[in-house]
Amino acid sequence: MKVERTDEELLLLFKEGSRDAFEELFARHHRRVINFCFRMTGDQARAEEAAQEIFLRIARAAFTYQPTAKFTTWLYQIARRTTLNFLRDDEDGFDKIFLPVGEENDDGTMAVPLPGPATLEPERMAWSAQVRDRLLAALQAIPESYRSPLLLCAAEGLSYEEAAAVLGVTVQTVKSRVFRARRMLLAQLKEEPG
């Protein structure tokens, strides 16, 4: 009976010269990597380019890998740093970012009322290219420091603790940034398309 090796074991085998181990790691994670790059960059071509670069970096950096770190944590650290080079955000993009949805005025009233329940009904939205484009555009409007934790937790399925390890911040920071990123995203999605 074939025993499935863990990612960490495979990487260690690769360090020792096993090509098959790297093939297996690639097979397991290439889809995850390219999806993360796509969500981060919003562009298919950039995503493919970034994903290729990530696997090159994994191969180069394998000899530095210590089995104390979870492989996916290490993988996402490399992926995030790599995609930063491919992002098309510019500093002026902050002007496009969210309205302070949900924040309270000093008198306790909401600065901008949270939208009601009828404004976002994804079930009624066909998963069309338009929806996809809107979602990608909304993500790109969020600063990377908020976009990364949101994607790692909500899209990639990492725990707050794992995301904190990837990002090199505390769990509370992840929690706070995910919350704020989520608000920005919902606000972007609820804006009427221009």
Add this chain to the structure above:
Amino acid sequence: MKTCGEISEALSAFVDGEATREEIEAVEGHLLYCGACRAREREMQKARALLAGLEAAVPDDFRDRVFERLEAQDLLPKRRSLAVLSLRWLALPAAAAAAVAFFVWSAKDGSLRFTRLTAPFVQVARGPATAAPAAGKPRGTEAATPSVWSSDGAGLPGSGAGESRGPSEAGRQVLAQYAGRGGGAVTPAAGLSAEEREIVALLEVFENPQVFEEPSEVDELEIFADGQKERG
């Protein structure tokens, strides 16, 4: 009772399954009476599902492109070619297995008959006039002689197209000769043909199993080296 603003961050963690026990209690209590926050929670869940469903296309040649770059930069160990798995290496255990099968198959009373058969072979083989090939030596190291395994004199055990091979006519004659003699000694002057010496060599495996267990001159692991030192 907490306000919607106070509960909002906890609600976000709640949607991610990351809320603490206290936060869960606070959120669930708030959601019981706040429809707006219940709607907000649904929106967050749906947005989360949308994000998870946002996937890139993976081109068919993506793997090839990645591995091409990896190889161009010498970041991957070379793949060991299966072509080096030569018949010569396969013949060694195949010949031994065939020898075992043959002598078990041919002996009605394997143990006794085998003793009678082996003794004269070994006795003669160890004589000065003969030089039996060492057990385990791959076949083909001697000059071409009719094989005891195939009637057409060609091939190695197992090298045919899957057909069962028994002893050749020559081999049967040799065995019959010594079996008929009931284990009597063979005079050195009779000598042994190359074919007979081959049978003796195979029999020596049973006469002295340690012979087969001794390190072979062929290092099987070396065979897999393709001439280049592997990375790592």
